[in-house]
Amino acid sequence: MAHWSTGQDGTRLWYETFGKKGDPALLLMMGNSCDATLWPKQFCQMLSDKGLYVIRFDQRDTGLSNWIDFSENPYTLQDMAADALQLLRTEQIEKAHIVGFSTGGVIAELFALNYPDQVLTLTLMMTSIDLTIKNDAFMGKDVSQAELPPPKDSFINAILELKKRPINTLHDKIELMVDNFREANGGKAPYDREYFYGLFEESLRRVDGKSQKVGHESNHALATSATSPLTKNELKSIQRRTLVIAGEEDPILPPPHGEKTADAIPAARFLSIEGMGHVLNPVFFPQLVSAIEKHIQGN
Template sequence: MDSATARNGDVEIAYEVFGTSEGSPLLLVSGMDGQMIGWPDGFCLALAAAGYQVVRYDHRDAGLSTHFTGRKRAYEVTDMLDDMLAVQDSMGWTSAHLVGLSMGGGLAQFAALLRPERVKTLTLIGAAPQYGNQLRLFRHIRFPGPFKMAFHRYGKSRDEQKRMLMDITRFSGGKSLPLEEDWIEEIAEECLRRRRPDPHSRARQLAASRAAKMPKGGIGQITQPVLAIHGDEDPIVRPSAGRAIARTVQDGTFVLVHRMGHLFSPPLWPELVDRITRHAR
């Protein structure tokens, strides 16, 4: 694995590379407020072994990338899209297969619409269809689902922040195949080492998402092949979201993965890698 930094104006975007330049370009796009290490090393290596050059990166306001301040919107979704393209440019890629998780899947949909020449295929995991109207998304959100975490209170100490990160990650897994506890703790420790949580970064990213304007015709104008993958045990987003994406885009396929949550544990990696490799050609 190699580490590097891309630049979008004054913003620095940290990224990591798995595999060689002979592999087909594949960019992993993380969810809201998630650091790139949320894509497990083993999963990235499995994709690289399947013939891809894999890149994962930290969004602005996450991990080792540039952070902003304040509680109000500090940037637009188009700025986050330009960050993604800056990583592709830094890699020397003219286009790439995009694999987006949750909010990352939403950003990938905007990339396909606004910069279609830079997107080969889309694989959207646990993602919701982008309508340009946040209220329409609520039909796909489980209740109380993610709102359970809003009632948890954590202190500012390192141990309390670690507990918070572990609780959020643990909640995002499936019940039948829960995430490995050792990995949950390891990732929490590494996230804290890289950057302590900013209580307002999620709000800034959410504000950018809420303000995003959908091009005329919406995701129905996406022409690239789209694979919508959803876990039947996703505690945050209903499978109806993936079905809606596949139904609306011009070339869409929906796959329901049994025993998978919003995040996915190692026993599911072979199925996911197989699905992605058969799709992203």
């Protein structure tokens, strides 16, 4: 069922729920410039079938939520965490299990730091203690001395080549996103182009009147740059039970990023999934849902 919430600074947010209200709430936070539909319905339904009230939402500058002129109204990932708090208040939910993917994982960490009383458990998927390494690598900066591995050169080169493609139609944009995710999927797991084409077609048709884009410009990247990286001392103050999930074939944030994150959070456990890249690939849905369910149950 679809709903609306008013986030930080009056930002209007679209969200959708799965399952029965009154069951333990699970809030999903997607990554950079990705809307709610990138948490696929099948994945959300599988989680709700475990007795959870699942919420996926369009963060600001994605999907049907407000798109913002960043030059006039800049914001940070802290503001996006505050948006999520307002959404829970709209739903009259006092506490929730929080799941964050990639940049959404950092937003989830900020949520846990700023609003610990609203967090039951934390699940961080394909994320990092420091996203600046990834951002610097894509800007061509020297990251050879970085504490954690940058994205693979082959991945960066492939994405830069994809960006050279002319985009004239909605089909062109969908194909571009399908190929982008194929690269992020890594080289081992099967990649169903037809499935991902349908996923991006759904996402892009929602906003086709605005723009043939999943997210608005690069505002999430700007918000990430405007947010100070979390320190190890800050992460040490997260006291909620945490599961950190990494994909062994992640070409963007390789497993050491997840390991470092888990090492910094006292009550964290690290799980690396064989063959998985930086994509919510249906091949891994059963494994991911099972891991989240066991984590929530304390197993």
